[in-house]
Amino acid sequence: MGSEFPTTRMRRLRYNATLREMLAEVRLSRHDLIAPLFVREGAGVQHEIATMPGQFQLSVDTAMETVRRWDGKGVPAVLLFGIPDAKDAVGSEAWNDDAAVQRLCRQIKAELPNVLVITDVCLCEYTEHGHCGTLTDRLDGCKDVDNDITLESLGKTAVSHARSGADIVAPSAMMDGQVGAIRSALDSAGFSPVAILSYAVKFASSMYGPFRDAAESAPTFGDRRTYQMDYRSPSQAIAEARADLDEGADMLMVKPGATYLDLIAAVKRSFDAPLAAYHVSGEYSAIKAAARLGWLDERSAAIEITSAMRRAGADLVITYFAEQLADWLRE
Numbered sequence: 001m002g003s004e005f006p007t008t009r010m011r012r013l014r015y016n017a018t019l020r021e022m023l024a025e026v027r028l029s030r031h032d033l034i035a036p037l038f039v040r041e042g043a044g045v046q047h048e049i050a051t052m053p054g055q056f057q058l059s060v061d062t063a064m065e066t067v068r069r070w071d072g073k074g075v076p077a078v079l080l081f082g083i084p085d086a087k088d089a090v091g092s093e094a095w096n097d098d099a100a101v102q103r104l105c106r107q108i109k110a111e112l113p114n115v116l117v118i119t120d121v122c123l124c125e126y127t128e129h130g131h132c133g134t135l136t137d138r139l140d141g142c143k144d145v146d147n148d149i150t151l152e153s154l155g156k157t158a159v160s161h162a163r164s165g166a167d168i169v170a171p172s173a174m175m176d177g178q179v180g181a182i183r184s185a186l187d188s189a190g191f192s193p194v195a196i197l198s199y200a201v202k203f204a205s206s207m208y209g210p211f212r213d214a215a216e217s218a219p220t221f222g223d224r225r226t227y228q229m230d231y232r233s234p235s236q237a238i239a240e241a242r243a244d245l246d247e248g249a250d251m252l253m254v255k256p257g258a259t260y261l262d263l264i265a266a267v268k269r270s271f272d273a274p275l276a277a278y279h280v281s282g283e284y285s286a287i288k289a290a291a292r293l294g295w296l297d298e299r300s301a302a303i304e305i306t307s308a309m310r311r312a313g314a315d316l317v318i319t320y321f322a323e324q325l326a327d328w329l330r331e
Contacts, residue, residue: 025311026307026310026311028303028306028310028329030074030075030076030325030326030329030330031074031076032310032316032317033075033076033077033317033319033322033326034076034077034079034118034276034316034317034322035070035075035077035318035319035320035323036079036081036319036322037058037063037066037080037081038055038056038057038058038081038083038214038215039057039059039060039081039082039083039100039101039104040057040059040082040083040084040085041083041099041100042059043059043060043061044059044061044062045057045058045059045062046059046062049210049213049214051210051213051281051285052210052211052213052214052281052288053288053292054288054324055214055284055320057083059100060100060103060104060107064104064107064111067108067112068111070323070326071112071115073323073326073330074326074330075322075323075326076114076115076116077116077117077118077316078108078115078117079118079119079120079170079318080101080105080118080119080120080166081101081120081125081214081215082100082101082120082126083125083215083216084099084100084125084126087126087127087128088126088127089127089128089129089135090127090153091124091125091133091134091153092126092153093126094122094123094126094153094157095156095157096160097163097164099160101119101161102160102163102164103164105119105161105164105166106164106165108165109165110165116167116168117165117166117167117168118166118168118169118170118197119161119168119169119170120170120172121157121161121169121170121171121172121182122154122171122173123150123154123157123173124173124215124217124219125215125216125217128220129219129221130212130218130220131145131219131224132145132173132174132175132224132227133145133146133147133149133150133153133173133175134150134153136149142222143221143222144226145226145227147176147177147227148177150178151177151178151181152181154171154175154182155185158171158182158185158186158194159185159186159191162186162189162194163191167194167195168194168195168196168197168250168251169182169186169194169195169196169197170196170197170198170199172199172255173227174199174202174224174227174228174229175227176243177247178198179196179198179243179244179247179249180248182196183196183248195250196249196250196251197249197250197252197276198244198249198251199253199255199278200237200240200241200243200244200245200249200252200253200267201229201237201241201253201254201255201260201263201267202229202254202255203228203229203230203231203255203256203260204223204224204225204229204230205228205231205255205256205280205282206282207256207259207280207281207282207283208280208281209281209282210281210282210284210285211280211281211282214281234262234263234266237254237263237267238266238267238270241271242270245271245273249273250273250274251273251274251275252267252271252273252274252275253275253276253277253278253318254275254277254278255277256278256279256280256283257277257280257283257314257317257318258277258279258283258305258308259283261309261312262312264309264312264313264314265312267313268312268313268314269313274315274316275313275314275315275316276314276316276317276318277309277312277314277317277318278317278318278319279309279318279320279321281320283305284320287302287305299324299328302319302321302325302328303325303328306319306321306325
């Protein structure tokens with residue numbers, strides 16, 4: 001052979017399947033997964049969400065059946081979202097100790113104490129207008145969320161969840177100071193062991209469309225761009241994450257996950273704190289739709305994209321594929 005013959009042959013490291021497995025630098029585990037769950041009032045409810053194939057709105061009884069099944073497959077954690085029967089201007093059902101999320105918390109911890117229960121702390125599912133807090137009139141005549149009044153409501157919601165047995169509360173309203181307000185409320189109520197997983201880096205994204213169907217939380221007017229982050233301003237991610245850690249957050253989150261891998265990597269490089277990535281509804285539904293049309297293999301795509309979020313720096317992945325991934329990883 002001439003001098004052009006390659007002396008470095010990287011394919012030698014990929015030729016053998018066993019060697020490829022031994023050299024893999026990113027490995028998925030069921031222990032990395034958090035499964036979202038939508039719980040509503042009623043009994044025997046199992047409504048498939050049209051825009052999220054394979055996902056359901058469940059009442060507490062059917063939700064418990066689902067959590068038992070997930071636990072049997074090794075899914076270690078759930079993230080609960082509530083859908084009330086009645087909504088009002090301030091979202092008061094969010095801190096009702098007898099609401100669906102709180103009742104499900106108590107049942108999970110009584111029957112399956114090793115399942116980690118995380119609760120979403122926000123008000124958009126509970127307000128009649130679909131925004132993440134109490135509204136106020138701005139000087140320009142438009143309505144917007146009153147940041148500081150909403151902090152009190154978020155604190156009451158977090159305490160109600162903790163009182164019901166939640167291990168971790170996850171504030172997602174994107175109010176300034178929400179982590180500090182929740183930490184203070186929890187500590188004052190005697191729940192200092194309850195951790196806070198902050199949706200610190202949450203962008204105003206088109207990828208949330210199916211979730212708003214699932215949680216029945218679409219805003220009745222306007223959008224959430226005055227409080228969720230602008231995807232064109234990535235430098236704000238570091239400032240948001242730093243502020244939440246300074247206020248007492250124990251863990252951070254980047255949302256969306258698959259389409260924001262650069263932000264996952266940036267946050268992980270900047271902070272020595274556990275980091276979750278949320279593989280959101282639109283990202284999930286896009287894979288499902290393409291797979292149904294035969295355009296890609298669902299299993300391969302889900303594993304690859306989840307691995308990409310882990311590779312970017314996520315320690316945990318919140319994903320609607322959690323149950324399927326648990327099955328696939330066991331195989």
